[in-house]
Amino acid sequence: MSKVLCETGHSGKKVRLRKNGILHELLKNKTIYLMMLPGILFFFIFAYIPMVGVIMAFKDYNIKKGIFGSSWNGLDNFKFFFSSGDAFRITFNTVYMNLLFLIFSTVISVALAIFLNGVTKKVFKKVTQSVMFLPYFVSWAIVGIITQGFFASENGAINSFLKSINMEPVSWNSSPELWPFILVIFYLWKWCGYNVVIYLATITGFDTECFEAAAIDGASKFQQIRYITIPLLMPTIIILTLLQIGKIFYGDFGMFYSIIGDNGILYATTDVIDTYVYRALRLMSDFGMASAVGLYQSLMCFVMVFGSNLLVRKYQSDAALF
Amino acid sequence: MFKKLICLLLAGIMFVSIFTACGSKTNDSTTTNSTNESSDEAKSGSEKSGSEELAPYAISAFLPGDTPLHLDEVLEEANKKLKDALNVTLSINFASWTDFPNKAQVMIAAGDETDLIFDAPWMHLPQMISAGAYLDLEQLLNEHAPDLLKAFPKLMIDANRQNGKIMGIPLGDVLSSYHGLWIRGDLREKYGMPPIETIEQYEQYLMKVKENEAGMIPLTWLGNYCIGPNGFYDAGYDVVLFGGNNAEVDIFATADEVEEIVPIYENPHVLEWINMVRKWYLAGLIEKDQMTQKDETGAFKSGKVASIKGDYIVGTIQNQIESIIPGAKVEFISFEGKNDKHVTNFAQWNFICVNANAKDPVRVVKFLNWMYEDQANYDLLRYGIKDVHWVDAGDKMYDLPQGIDASKNYNFPGYTLMWNPNFERTLATSSEDDKFYYKKLRDENMLVPSMLTGFTPDLEPVKNEIAKVSAIWPSTMLPILNGSVDISELPKAQKKLEDAGYLKIVEEAKKQVSEFLANKK
Structure with a gap:
């Protein structure tokens, strides 16, 4: 249905757009624009209007006086974050963890999608896909409890197993160096299925003629993947990666807080901006300072998205987001 | 044409769904007002019967926790007494412990007129005080609450001043914590x-x-x-x-x-x-x-x-x-x-505060005083209707009436509104140790004020x-x-x-x- 409408819209655009300008365009495709309206309104109300609150970062916020009535205090709210020696460490942790997530999840999701696409047995394919997708619905709070079950020093599943095969149990909860990897594993377990669905959908959409032609020319399965599937998949990979890079300064609070919780011994490697701010301000409930760190995060994200998009546009202009 | 119609319909549904989502939010935020409305009704109701010199007034309280079972019955009974005594009616709103801090904060920020609000130093009492959310009760208590001041040991009031001011009534069934x-x-x-x-x-x-x-x-x-x-x-x-x-x-x-x-x-x-x-x-x-x-x-x-x-x-x-x-x-x-x-240091954990926006603070303080005017008033709100929800076991003790399941009985969280060491009763069936500590921690002679009181x-x-x-x-x-x-x-x-x-x-x-x-x- 929408395909039909789009096509008529396109043909109309080409012919008369220049003559009648934007108004005609709006009128011509009014139904489509009407369908956009709820989305635009949603973002306007919940993403653009709240941006006014950014000024709280520069104010000594007082509930009674409100956002606009509170007095300005310059960059005072930023001091707490940057004058603590931890700003670098937690920013590094956040970016490092997110990079690990990004690289591993992209590589593994693409590999799994290609693998699943090659599977001909339909039942096996569907079951595997569902099983992979299932963890997406498990909340981090529950994952947190499961991790405790695995990694508890006394009576934890892994340590019990190690003991049963006469190996020295590991005290997981006091070994910060192990946790980036444990977190990556849980991240993959939870998100891979979701990404695989997206990649698989893209692969299914490829023109089968390419593959048939390649097969006739004697290309092996691996050559087909190397020279057809992956290049065709590139735009999707780039878009998803760009979206992920945009969030690189956001630690997944639900994940880190549910799994690490208040275990300070592990903070050396797992403390991210979000958990740090949460902890620092839980007691203080100082809105100004919280917004200051929020603004810092948003600014860094903005720079990242803009920068990476610039790079993409330079090397493969079709794949750039904007 | 038919496709177009479906499209329009879809757009319409999406459009409406945004606003229903918003709508449910506004509904949520007006729940606090609904008590005001209902108490407004009560107000007009009492106007007809009101023969006292005082104009009728509806007091509202906002407390954390689950709404106690049978609260309506007890409030109806209490409101009869309150109408005779002060020509006021009381309504209480509860919000779960997890929601309460934020809700209270937003209500105060929005200038809500709810008269009594629970707060605590571990919640956001200091921040709210510096934001000017609550009234300093010193003068009001001196003028209008003689019974309350008698009920609370002076030490307890003085030790729980915030920066020298009485910003809330300290609620405690004993005078001191004990670790x-x-x-x-x-x-x-x-x-x-x-x-x-x-x-x-x-x-x-x-x-x-x-x-x-x-x-x-x-x-x-x-x-x-x-x-x-x-x-x-x-x-x-x-x-x-x-x-x-x-x-x-x-x-x-x-x-x-x-x-x-x-x-x-x-x-x-x-x-x-x-x-x-x-x-x-x-x-x-x-x-x-x-x-x-x-x-x-x-x-x-x-x-x-x-x-x-x-x-x-x-x-x-x-x-x-x-x-x-x-x-x-x-x-x-x-x-x-x-x-x-x-x-x-006689510090207490919980406080009931009077909203700076309350319309008639005098009457609110009078209500607080009313609870300590007579043990019967305290008992009514705290334990429910006598012989229905509790029975007097003598010697400042209470017990559940026979055959009543404690989990289905009226059970008011006293520490959010009225707890007082002199009025609180001990459950008759509690252990000797429990009774011992209750007694010890209510006895000023067993307690030594620290230098930092x-x-x-x-x-x-x-x-x-x-x-x-x-x-x-x-x-x-x-x-x-x-x-x-x-x-x-x-x-x-x-x-x-x-x-x-x-x-x-x-x-x-x-x-x-x-x-x-x-x-x-």
């Missing part, structure tokens, strides 16, 4: 040990548990704090944690002395504790993963742990544990002599430092305080704390305490 631990009395008896009164005996108990109960953890506590000042190193002292739980400067006070204020890593009491707790940790007396513990009570109830931090009232936990482990017995122990006088830390000047220190506390100081990390790490932790500005908090503590003591003289 200690729960142990399993049945296990203690099994090992043939006498009742535990000293730390040495307690250590013995933990060791016996370790030896005899396979798979049982002797002692644990929540991962996000140190149990030391909750019964161990504070025994015999009033310990003020200046800077809060995660940026603390421990101030040790007795009745006639405030010990020198030093950073926590130089405090002799704390150092002694650190050495002991590390020894216990290495000996396996403390849970290996204590820092990840999130539910100590659950672990204790299910018999996985032999001792946790505890409250002197063991009635509830005793019933719960017995239903899981037959024959289990919970004992409260404290390392202060049971019959010794207890040093305290009435001292309220003002954290505003060091809020930057506190934010920084509390962010690193759990990874530096806390593992040492809890024994998970060796004391040899202390210099490293000290360096980090000092870099984050911890010494500034210490200086501020010193300054405020010396100012407080100077003003006292």
Whole structure:
């Protein structure tokens, strides 16, 4: 249905757009624009209007006086974050963890999608896909409890197993160096299925003629993947990666807080901006300072998205987001 | 055409769905107003019958917790009395504990006129006071609440002033907090040990548990704090944690002395504790993963742990544990002599505050006074209708009427509105120990005011430092305080704390305490 409408819209655009300008365009495709309206309104109300609150970062916020009535205090709210020696460490942790997530999840999701696409047995394919997708619905709070079950020093599943095969149990909860990897594993377990669905959908959409032609020319399965599937998949990979890079300064609070919780011994490697701010301000409930760190995060994200998009546009202009 | 119609319909549905989503939100925020409306109705209703000189007034209260069962019945009964006495009607709104802090904050920020609002120093009382949310009650109480002032010991009111002002009525069924631990009395008896009164005996108990109960953890506590000042190193002292739980400067006070204020890593009491707790940790007396513990009570109830931090009232936990482990017995122990006088600063945890936007503060204060005018008034709101929800067991005790299931009875959370040491009754079926502690902690002669009674830390000047220190506390100081990390790490932790500005908090503590003591003289 929408395909039909789009096509008529396109043909109309080409012919008369220049003559009648934007108004005609709006009128011509009014139904489509009407369908956009709820989305635009949603973002306007919940993403653009709240941006006014950014000024709280520069104010000594007082509930009674409100956002606009509170007095300005310059960059005072930023001091707490940057004058603590931890700003670098937690920013590094956040970016490092997110990079690990990004690289591993992209590589593994693409590999799994290609693998699943090659599977001909339909039942096996569907079951595997569902099983992979299932963890997406498990909340981090529950994952947190499961991790405790695995990694508890006394009576934890892994340590019990190690003991049963006469190996020295590991005290997981006091070994910060192990946790980036444990977190990556849980991240993959939870998100891979979701990404695989997206990649698989893209692969299914490829023109089968390419593959048939390649097969006739004697290309092996691996050559087909190397020279057809992956290049065709590139735009999707780039878009998803760009979206992920945009969030690189956001630690997944639900994940880190549910799994690490208040275990300070592990903070050396797992403390991210979000958990740090949460902890620092839980007691203080100082809105100004919280917004200051929020603004810092948003600014860094903005720079990242803009920068990476610039790079993409330079090397493969079709794949750039904007 | 047909496709177009479907498209329009779809767009329409999406459009509407946005606004229904918003709509449900506005509904949510008006729930608070609905009581005002209903009380408005009550107002007009009472106008007809009102023959008193006072104009009718509807008092509204906003409290945390679940709405008690049978609240409507009790309020109806109470409103009859209130109408005769003050020509007011009372309505109470509850919000769950998790929602309450935010809701109260938003209501206050939005200028809501709800008269009585619960708040607490551990919630956001200091912030709300500095935002001007509550009324200073000093004058109002003096003029309109003679019974209330009689009901609350002067010490209790004075010790709970906020920066010298009465910003809320301190709610407490006893005059002082009292720290200690729960142990399993049945296990203690099994090992043939006498009742535990000293730390040495307690250590013995933990060791016996370790030896005899396979798979049982002797002692644990929540991962996000140190149990030391909750019964161990504070025994015999009033310990003020200046800077809060995660940026603390421990101030040790007795009745006639405030010990020198030093950073926590130089405090002799704390150092002694650190050495002991590390020894216990290495000996396996403390849970290996204590820092990840999130539910100590659950672990204790299910018999996985032999001792946790505890409250002197063991009635509830005793019933719960017995239903899981037959024959289990919970004992409260404290390392202060049971019959010794207890040093305290008389600080209370919970307050009921009068909203600065309340339309008629005088009448609100009069209502507060009404609760303490007569034991019957207090009893009505606190315990419900006499002989229906509770029966008088004499000697300031109450009991449930026969055949009534406690879980289906009226059960008002007294600590959110009225708790008072002189009016509160004791449950007749509570244990001898419970009764003993109730009596002791309500008896001013058994309590010794600490030098720091009435001292309220003002954290505003060091809020930057506190934010920084509390962010690193759990990874530096806390593992040492809890024994998970060796004391040899202390210099490293000290360096980090000092870099984050911890010494500034210490200086501020010193300054405020010396100012407080100077003003006292």
